[in-house]
Amino acid sequence: MIYLDNAATTLHKPERVIRACKYALENLSANAGRGSHPLAVKAANIVYRARKAVCSLVGCDEVIFTLNCTDALNTVLFGTAKPRGHVVTTVYEHNSVLRPLRELNKRMGVEFTAVAPDRNGIIDPADIERAIRPNTYMVVVNHVSNVTGAVAPVTRIGGVARRHGLLFLVDGAQSVGYLDVDMHAIHCNYLCFSPHKGLHGTQGIGCLCVNGTPPLNPYRFGGTGTSSHTLDQPQDIPEGFECGTLPVHNIHALIAAVTEHKNLSNRTFRRLAACGEYMRAELMKIPRVTVYGKHGVLPNLVSFNIEGMNSSATCDILAEQYDIATRCGLHCAPLCHQYLGTLSTGAVRASLSYDTPESDVEFFVKSVREIAK
Amino acid sequence: MIYLDNAATTLHKPERVIRACKYALENLSANAGRGSHPLAVKAANIVYRARKAVCSLVGCDEVIFTLNCTDALNTVLFGTAKPRGHVVTTVYEHNSVLRPLRELNKRMGVEFTAVAPDRNGIIDPADIERAIRPNTYMVVVNHVSNVTGAVAPVTRIGGVARRHGLLFLVDGAQSVGYLDVDMHAIHCNYLCFSPHKGLHGTQGIGCLCVNGTPPLNPYRFGGTGTSSHTLDQPQDIPEGFECGTLPVHNIHALIAAVTEHKNLSNRTFRRLAACGEYMRAELMKIPRVTVYGKHGVLPNLVSFNIEGMNSSATCDILAEQYDIATRCGLHCAPLCHQYLGTLSTGAVRASLSYDTPESDVEFFVKSVREIAK
Numbered sequence: 001m002i003y004l005d006n007a008a009t010t011l012h013k014p015e016r017v018i019r020a021c022k023y024a025l026e027n028l029s030a031n032a033g034r035g036s037h038p039l040a041v042k043a044a045n046i047v048y049r050a051r052k053a054v055c056s057l058v059g060c061d062e063v064i065f066t067l068n069c070t071d072a073l074n075t076v077l078f079g080t081a082k083p084r085g086h087v088v089t090t091v092y093e094h095n096s097v098l099r100p101l102r103e104l105n106k107r108m109g110v111e112f113t114a115v116a117p118d119r120n121g122i123i124d125p126a127d128i129e130r131a132i133r134p135n136t137y138m139v140v141v142n143h144v145s146n147v148t149g150a151v152a153p154v155t156r157i158g159g160v161a162r163r164h165g166l167l168f169l170v171d172g173a174q175s176v177g178y179l180d181v182d183m184h185a186i187h188c189n190y191l192c193f194s195p196h197k198g199l200h201g202t203q204g205i206g207c208l209c210v211n212g213t214p215p216l217n218p219y220r221f222g223g224t225g226t227s228s229h230t231l232d233q234p235q236d237i238p239e240g241f242e243c244g245t246l247p248v249h250n251i252h253a254l255i256a257a258v259t260e261h262k263n264l265s266n267r268t269f270r271r272l273a274a275c276g277e278y279m280r281a282e283l284m285k286i287p288r289v290t291v292y293g294k295h296g297v298l299p300n301l302v303s304f305n306i307e308g309m310n311s312s313a314t315c316d317i318l319a320e321q322y323d324i325a326t327r328c329g330l331h332c333a334p335l336c337h338q339y340l341g342t343l344s345t346g347a348v349r350a351s352l353s354y355d356t357p358e359s360d361v362e363f364f365v366k367s368v369r370e371i372a373k
Numbered sequence: 374m375i376y377l378d379n380a381a382t383t384l385h386k387p388e389r390v391i392r393a394c395k396y397a398l399e400n401l402s403a404n405a406g407r408g409s410h411p412l413a414v415k416a417a418n419i420v421y422r423a424r425k426a427v428c429s430l431v432g433c434d435e436v437i438f439t440l441n442c443t444d445a446l447n448t449v450l451f452g453t454a455k456p457r458g459h460v461v462t463t464v465y466e467h468n469s470v471l472r473p474l475r476e477l478n479k480r481m482g483v484e485f486t487a488v489a490p491d492r493n494g495i496i497d498p499a500d501i502e503r504a505i506r507p508n509t510y511m512v513v514v515n516h517v518s519n520v521t522g523a524v525a526p527v528t529r530i531g532g533v534a535r536r537h538g539l540l541f542l543v544d545g546a547q548s549v550g551y552l553d554v555d556m557h558a559i560h561c562n563y564l565c566f567s568p569h570k571g572l573h574g575t576q577g578i579g580c581l582c583v584n585g586t587p588p589l590n591p592y593r594f595g596g597t598g599t600s601s602h603t604l605d606q607p608q609d610i611p612e613g614f615e616c617g618t619l620p621v622h623n624i625h626a627l628i629a630a631v632t633e634h635k636n637l638s639n640r641t642f643r644r645l646a647a648c649g650e651y652m653r654a655e656l657m658k659i660p661r662v663t664v665y666g667k668h669g670v671l672p673n674l675v676s677f678n679i680e681g682m683n684s685s686a687t688c689d690i691l692a693e694q695y696d697i698a699t700r701c702g703l704h705c706a707p708l709c710h711q712y713l714g715t716l717s718t719g720a721v722r723a724s725l726s727y728d729t730p731e732s733d734v735e736f737f738v739k740s741v742r743e744i745a746k
Contacts, residue, residue, distance in 0.1 A: 001412055008404040009618055011412065018398045021622075025391045025575065030698070031381040036688065037698035039374055039384065067440035070595035070617030095604070096595030096617060102604035103594050196618060202398065204577040204620025221476050222443035222469030223705030229716060231468070231475035231707065244443030244469060245382055245569060247577025249394075250620070315409065325403070325410035332596030334604065343602060 002324040002360045007146055007174060007301050007351035010200045020256035021202055024249035032246050033225045033239070043248045050251045051238070053258040058172070058191055059182035060209035064238040065246055069173045070096040072192035072208035075219040075241060076169050077101065077140075080190075083108040086136040088166075090115045090123050090152070091335040092145040097171060098335065101140075114335050120295040121148055125156040129164070138167040143175035147336045147347065148293025149301040151179070158187035167214055173197060177261060178269075178298055189214040200353070201257035205250040210237055220244075264354065272354045275361050276300040279350065282365040288372045292340050292347060303331075303347040306372045311346035314371060318348070322367040326350045375697040375733045380519055380547060380674050380724035383573045393629035394575055397622035405619050406598045406612070416621045423624045424611070426631040431545070431564055432555035433582035437611040438619055442546045443469040445565035445581035448592040448614060449542050450474065450513075453563075456481040459509040461539075463488045463496050463525070464708040465518040470544060471708065474513075487708050493668040494521055498529040502537070511540040516548035520709045520720065521666030522674040524552070531560035540587060546570060550634060551642075551671055562587040573726070574630035578623040583610055593617075637727065645727045648734050649673040652723065655738040661745045665713050665720060676704075676720040679745045684719035687744060691721070695740040697733075699723045 003011045024046065030039035032047045047065070054063045066072040077100040087101060091114045104110035113131040118124045128139060139161045141152045154170055161168035169190040172181055176191075177198020183191050191209040195201025210216070218233040222243030227234045234240040276299030284291045288307040306314055315328035329346040330337050337343045350364060376384045397419065403412035405420045420438070427436045439445040450473040460474060464487045477483035486504040491497045501512060512534045514525045527543055534541035542563040545554055549564075550571020556564050564582040568574025583589070591606040595616030600607045607613040649672030657664045661680040679687055688701035702719040703710050710716045723737060 001410070003403075003412060005403065005408055005410065005413070008407050008413075009402060011402050013398050013402055018395060021398060022391060022395050025386050025394060029382060029384050029386055029569075029576070030376075030378065034381050035378055035698070035700045036685070037374070037378065037692045037700075039376060039698050040378070040381075067444065067620075068617035071440065071593060074593050074595065074616075094596060095601060098604050099594035099596075099606050099616075103591075103606065194618065196402075202620070202622060203402070203618050204623050206617070218476075220444060220447050221472035222447065223467060223472075225705070228468060228703035228705050229707045229710075231471050233472050233476065243447075243472075244441035244579075245567065245576050247440075247575070247620075247623070249575060250577050250623075312409070319410045325408070325412050327408045327410075330601035332598070332601050334602045337602075 002364060004350040004352065004356070004364060005325045005327050006353040006356070007197070007349060008327055009196050009203060010353045012200065012353065012355050013202065014200055014260045016256045016260050017201060017253045021249050021253040024252035028248050028252060032248050046248055046252050047246060050255045053255050054207055054209060057258050058176065058209050059184045060191065060211050062210045062237050064208040064210065064241040065251060066206035066208055067204070068206040069192050069194040072206040073097055073171060074100050075208055076190045076192065076216070077104065078219050079216040080138060080167055081108060081110055082137045084135060085110050086133045087112040087138045087140055088115065088128055088131045088136055089113070089140040090142060091117070091339045092123070092142045092150060092333065093140065093335065094142065094146060094171065094173065095332040095334070097140055116339055117150060121150045121293045122296045123152045123157070125153055125160050128157050129160045132164055136166060138169060140169045140171070142171045144179065144298045145293070145336060146174050147303050147331050147333050147349065149297035149299070150293050151296050151298055154186045154188065162187045174298070174301070178300065183209060183211045195254050195257050199257040199261050202250045202253045204247055205254055268354050272352060273299045275356060275358055276302070276352055279352070279361050279365060283368060286369050286372050289368065300352040301349065303349045305342065305345055305347050311348045314348045317371055318367060324364055324367060375737065377723040377725065377729070377737060378698045378700050379726040379729070380570070380722060381700060382569050382576060383726045385573065385726065385728050386575065387573055387633045389629045389633050390574060390626045394622045394626040397625035401621050401625060405621050419621055419625050420619060423628045426628050427580055427582060430631050431549065431582050432557045433564065433584050435583045435610050437581040437583065437614040438624060439579035439581055440577070441579040442565050442567040445579040446470055446544060447473050448581055449563045449565065449589070450477065451592050452589040453511060453540055454481060454483055455510045457508060458483050459506045460485040460511045460513055461488065461501055461504045461509055462486070462513040463515060464490070464712045465496070465515040465523060465706065466513065466708065467515065467519060467544065467546065468705040468707070470513055489712055490523060494523050494666045495669045496525045496530070498526055498533050501530050502533045505537055509539060511542060513542045513544070515544045517552065517671045518666070518709060519547050520676050520704050520706050520722065522670035522672070523666050524669050524671055527559045527561065535560045547671070547674070551673065556582060556584045568627050568630050572630040572634050575623045575626045577620055578627055641727045645725060646672045648729060648731055649675070649725055652725070652734050652738060656741060659742050659745050662741065673725040674722065676722045678715065678718055678720050684721045687721045690744055691740060697737055697740060
């Protein structure tokens with residue numbers, strides 16, 4: 001099957017990643033951070049090395065390992081919430097941001113403003129600034145829209161947040177592994193992502209990257225291997241936020257994924273970009289096809305619809321008649337689809353990875369052309 | 374190294390489990406429950422099969438996959454909390470129960486009573502019943518103490534909970550894989566455990582097993598692949614409680630772990646019990662050694678101290694001079710150590726698995742004998 005659902009998760013895991021995972025299951029299965037015997041210390045060292053690898057990748061000071069990106073986002077959003085406070089965010093956010101914000105509204109009256117993009121589909125930092133209120137405490141921005149591929153100008157948005165003394169959270173789910181991210185440079189306090197997407201790591205691990213010592217109250221409560229005598233949750237980053245057993249095999253695989261990623265050549269990424277640009281350009285030429293997002297988009301991801309067809313019908317035809325996996329529906333981004341006017345139809349999303357063959361993209365474009373006829 | 378820290382995590386993962394994990398990374402890496410294309414459906418089928426395997430293992434109706442046992446316990450404790458309500462629990466609880474309860478006390482005035490065991494070290498269901506107040510809504514019991522190995526009479530405690538119309542949560546971290554658990558038979562609403570302990574599965578996956586349709590509010594908020602148009606978190610079990618990407622490779626490995634476990638012979642478990650009983654009996658014979666817990670204990674786990682020695686000193690000598698990994702300190706169970714009078718020294722815990730050689734246990738006992746001299 002031709003797999004064009006890499007924005008959900010990259011299907012192909014490099015041999016190095018699989019080997020690292022297997023090696024850890026065979027040799028590193030002790031409980032990291034629990035106990036002082038050499039096997040536990042060996043596992044803890046892997047976790048430490050992974051923290052360093054992630055910190056060096058995204059330019060942060062510390063990383064908290066979570067279940068997935070959603071878990072990381074929940075940890076930040078619930079851990080920073082201020083009763084009756086206000087959050088500025090965008091219509092591009094995923095439900096992993098919007099649903100926690102909705103829940104915070106119910107629990108403690110937190111309100112949020114979802115800023116719409118400009119006419120080119122890009123979030124304007126000036127609009128973020130205009131949405132700030134006296135009770136605003138945080139700006140939350142999706143780095144790359146998982147629907148349109150729109151890239152947010154995070155450096156300038158980070159500048160706005162800093163000028164106003166606001167916390168800045170970036171959802172890097174679709175950007176890490178595709179765009180260079182330097183948290184220090186963009187004045188970002190919290191960056192969340194999961195290695196199973198752009199980094200081709202394993203599922204089952206998320207990263208909450210933290211810069212400096214921004215506020216963060218614990219989200220999960222339990223054993224940390226520290227201060228065990230007290231029932232109060234330790235608040236140290238990262239230990240206080242990593243209750244229970246860490247998945248050492250996924251963490252070992254993450255080190256391999258970062259190494260593999262760093263070894264990829266610029267040529268690989270240029271080929272991916274060219275493939276994506278070709279895909280987008282060709283789809284835009286097809287009569288009766290509407291492509292969402294034009295300017296300032298990450299090329300490897302494109303959403304579209306065929307006139308008069310529901311996205312699920314198009315996806316089903318692509319899967320059943322052409323053996324192509326794409327993603328229909330709302331992509332867990334309801335405000336984005338509301339903005340695009342596609343709440344009732346959804347959209348078809350095709351997303352590439354660096355290992356998607358050009359021939360797959362050509363066949364996909366040809367297939368859409370046939371269906372649209 | 375001789376590994377006697379199996380209560381923290383079992384070091385040895387069966388070949389079948391490792392193979393299943395690797396196979397999934399190579400062949401089943403699509404996003405389960407996200408998208409309708411065959412690769413996503415294939416991954417979703419693995420998750421479905423794993424649910425069935427767990428349900429059949431512990432006699433429950435449904436299972437929610439989480440990060441680890443702590444995450445599962447948090448999901449239940451925060452998802453059932455009643456403002457100014459009361460919870461009956463025991464001194465044997467792990468910080469993964471006690472710290473959420475402490476937090477609930479701060480947030481919404483939830484109080485809890487930690488019942489102490491009888492003089493044999495076993496929780497008396499009559500004491501649980503006596504601790505019930507008009508505002509009690511739940512009973513939480515550690516099935517097997519991770520410090521003394523004491524087994525709670527969960528069937529009778531479940532009966533008490535049922536008679537009083539209370540929810541019943543069992544922490545099965547140390548029991549699943551060692552004791553038969555049938556949630557229906559013990560009238561248990563929620564059972565939490567993680568397969569990386571007694572089932573020799575991988576880390577990075579926890580199970581929240583649910584019977585019937587007990588109350589449960591969402592704990593984590595985000596994309597569920599369902600009702601994506603609404604910002605309100607779906608409350609369906611399990612989907613509403615599994616936000617973000619599930620770790621399909623760990624879930625595939627869990628099926629293998631359950632199969633492997635079911636294939637183990639009674640002889641294997643009898644040998645493990647005999648090893649544990651021998652270990653406990655021999656340690657009790659050593660002058661200057663105090664063993665905690667005598668009656669009604671799971672034999673494969675024993676905690677002890679040598680007179681005049683801090684537990685960490687003993688563990689260090691065992692590790693450095695005898696190459697034996699044990700676990701010192703408080704085992705994240707402060708009320709248990711308070712009850713035992715070992716808050717300042719902690720205790721040394723040795724825990725076996727079915728693959729611990731008898732010779733390892735003999736060497737361990739001999740080593741403690743030498744140190745105690």
